[in-house]
Amino acid sequence: MTETNTPEFSLRIRLVTMPAAGEFDEFHLEHYHIGQAYVLPARLASMLILAGYAELVDTQQRAEAADYGTPRLPKRK
Numbered sequence: 001m002t003e004t005n006t007p008e009f010s011l012r013i014r015l016v017t018m019p020a021a022g023e024f025d026e027f028h029l030e031h032y033h034i035g036q037a038y039v040l041p042a043r044l045a046s047m048l049i050l051a052g053y054a055e056l057v058d059t060q061q062r063a064e065a066a067d068y069g070t071p072r073l074p075k076r077k
Contacts, residue, residue: 011045012037013054023051 014037019029027044037057040048048054 009042010039011042011049012039012057013045013048014038014057015048015054017053019048019051019053024048 015032015034017034018032024047032038045054045056049056
């Protein structure tokens with residue numbers, strides 16, 4: 001079988017707390033530290049976020065719409 005180099009979707013997260021021993025045994029999390037941000041594969045990152053152990057770090061700043069009140073429309077003749 002040939003190797004395919006398909007890009008994997010990843011997420012940037014910050015660890016809030018570490019999982020209890022035995023909860024994420026299929027992953028090696030011992031080299032991660034609470035409070036640090038990491039780019040992880042989407043599967044692991046989403047599992048940590050859903051379990052409450054991590055939060056998503058927004059790397060892109062989002063634009064906010066300006067609020068100018070009620071728009072003025074041209075008068076009909």
